Amino acid sequence: MGIPRCLVEQRREDVNNLTDYPPVLENVVRMAVVDPILFIGGFFLYPFYIRSEPAINLAVEDQDIVIKGKIDTLVLKNQFWAMVIESKKAEFSTEAGRGQILAYMLSNPHPNRPNYGMISTGGGFIFVKFMNRKPPQYALSKTFITINPGNELYDVLRILKRLTQIALEGID
Structure with missing residues (x-):
């Protein structure tokens, strides 16, 4: 199944319209851009499910640091983070x-499994690969910008789908 061009193009227009009326807060970015991309990509369908996680507290070893926050969107399959x-x-x-993130x-x-993530401002997207080793390691993709010629939202959707497949290989 191909990527529905009209839906992706509409997201680009949505981003352009939103940026004309700042401020565009995190919840609006999620509702107007990220959630529709997840819908277009089939991430609301079986075998996936979506969660907005409760707040987490993460204590950093050997330091008196506690990071508090809330995951905006989590795509899962059988309790595994995709x-x-x-x-x-x-x-x-x-x-x-x-x-x-x-x-x-x-x-x-x-x-013990690589973890993948995406950061979005609505008009920009970057992907993250994280390996929880000693010490932890991560890599970042280039930034994909929706106003670039060719609408890089297509690339974002393809990468999102591929990274999710990789993250879930061998999970049934």
């Missing part, structure tokens, strides 16, 4: 969500 998604205000850089990824209940 994708962690953090939405940020449109006025922020995707970089603003990096520390937060890495903290969430540290709290993954299945730390």
